[in-house]
Amino acid sequence: MTNVQTVFGTIFMLLIIAVSCSKSETTAPAPVVTVDPYAAIKAAFGTKIDPNNLANYANQGKPAYINKDNTGGNAITNAKATLGRVLFYDTNLSIDNSISCASCHKQQFAFSDTAIASSGVVGGSTGRHSMRLVNSRFANETRFFWDERAASLEQQTTQPVKDHAEMGFSGQSGRPGIAALLVKLQAIAYYNELFKFVYGDVTVTEARLQECMAxxxxxxxxxxxxxxxxxxxxxxxxxxxxxxxxxxxxGKQVFLTPPVFNATGIRVNGGAGCNGCHNAPEFDIDPNSRNNGIIGTISGTGIDITVTRAPV
Ligand code: HEC
Ligand code: HEC
Structure with missing residues (x-):
């Protein structure tokens, strides 16, 4: 390290200033130009993403009656949630740069989609409806997806990336797997700056993607x-x-009150017992709920007798 770099620390770097052709100006002191460590972030996102002035994700406040929480060991920080937000809206996460998480999880529709099945990469279509993502945190249920196949939200987040029809880093039919995505993202200047800011180095790993997106x-x-x-x-x-x-x-009482059945299983009194599966006040799906017997509409699977969770 030169003396100058030592003085300015690691945040600033000196630019080499071209010497003016005019001899009369050679005595003027050379201006010191600093390089912004977030130049690529600014170029890509303007003022929307500013590491020096992060949006508040970590301390949003919640009503006193909301107590369930599936955060586990991955508490929200403003830095990682910011990186998660960039990833969520970035079409670079798909094999042909056409689809981001937000293509199917649209903010104006509670982070879901109006289409019954959503479009993925190159004509791909989802097998089921895109789930809304509001208040996913406030639940006893820690498993995700309609069939609860993801053991945690962290594990869930990279599944759409690896899904052949959704974002396409599937390792199937000649397409590369997620390792290629990690290399791809690490070659993008604003991710270098963001990962350095969040983790202290530019390395992109699946675990880091999961942590930030969750x-x-x-x-x-x-x-x-x-x-x-x-x-x-x-x-x-x-x-x-x-x-x-x-x-x-x-209606609220009907929702909250359990039904009363007679000896032959006929409901004779009480309410509809919705609260048995959709637990107020968070209305999260009870982890013991298995299915509600609805008729499948997308894959023509008939009556749903597998485990099916409701979003939240
Ligand atoms: C092509 C559309 C599509 C894309 C792209 C997509 N999703 Fe989804 N998402 C879905 C569908 C469909 C489901 C339900 C799938 C299932 O259960 O089989 C879902 C489910 C989820 C769930 C589970 C919610 C719950 O309550 O269980 C989360 C969380 C989620 N997606 C986050 C993401 C993230 C993060 C990304 C980007 C890395 C992403 N999704 C990209 C369509 C999409
Ligand atoms: C046995 C458990 C169970 C009971 C009881 C139950 N539900 Fe559900 N509910 C589910 C499951 C599982 C889903 C998700 C699958 C689906 O959409 O059918 C769901 C989905 C829903 C949805 C759609 C949620 C969304 O985000 O798309 C609504 C609304 C709903 N239930 C309301 C009710 C009401 C009102 C009652 C009482 C009359 C009720 N539920 C009783 C299990 C249950």
Missing amino acids: QFVRSIQSFDSKYDAGRQQVANDGQPFPNFTPMENM
Whole structure:
């Protein structure tokens, strides 16, 4: 290291300044030009992503009645969630640069899709409906996907990348696997800057992608429904909500109250027992729920008798 670099630390680097042709200016002191360590991030994202002024993902605040949490050991940090956000919206994560996570998980539709099946790379289509991603964090359920095949949100996040029809780094039919994506991302200047900022070095690994994308997904939170406005005015879900109509409060009771069956299994009293699977106040799917017997619409699988979770 030269003295100059030592003085300026690792953040700044000197640019070589071209000497002016004009002899009369040679006595002027050469201006010191610094290189912005986030120049590529700025070039790509403008002011949307600013490592010096991160958006607040980590401390968003939640209502006192929300207590379930599947965060595990991967607590949200502003730095990793920021990198997760960049990854989520980046079509570079697909084999032909056409699809990002946000292509199917659209913010304006609660991070889901209006299409029953979503389009993936080169004519690919999803086998099931894209799940919405709001409040994924506030649940006892730690498994993800309709059939709960991902053991954690971290494991879930790179599955669409490796799915042949979705983002295409599948290792099938002549396509490379996820190792090629890691090399691809590490060659992109703004990822070099972002990974250095977040992890201290530029190395892109699957575990790092998972950690950051899971943090971003868990940061997608919403508590401004009519239900939330009512719930925060009362001590428990069973009390009538002051902002609900009488019919809405009755509907809430039907939802919350378990059914009463007679000896032959016929429902004779009580409510619909929705709360047995969709647990208020988070309305997360109870981890013991298996399926609700609906008719499959996409793959023509008939009546659903496999494990099927609801989003949240
Ligand atoms: C081509 C469309 C498509 C793309 C691209 C896509 N997803 Fe999905 N996503 C889906 C579908 C469809 C499901 C449900 C799949 C299933 O259960 O088999 C899903 C499920 C999920 C779930 C599970 C939610 C839950 O409650 O269980 C998460 C989380 C998720 N996606 C995040 C992502 C992330 C992160 C990316 C980008 C790396 C991504 N998705 C890319 C379509 C897509
Ligand atoms: C046995 C468990 C179970 C019970 C009881 C149950 N559900 Fe569900 N519910 C599910 C599962 C599993 C899904 C996801 C699969 C699907 O969409 O059919 C679901 C999906 C839903 C969805 C769609 C959620 C989304 O994001 O797409 C709504 C709305 C819903 N249920 C409302 C209700 C209501 C209202 C009741 C009571 C009348 C009820 N559920 C009772 C298990 C249950």
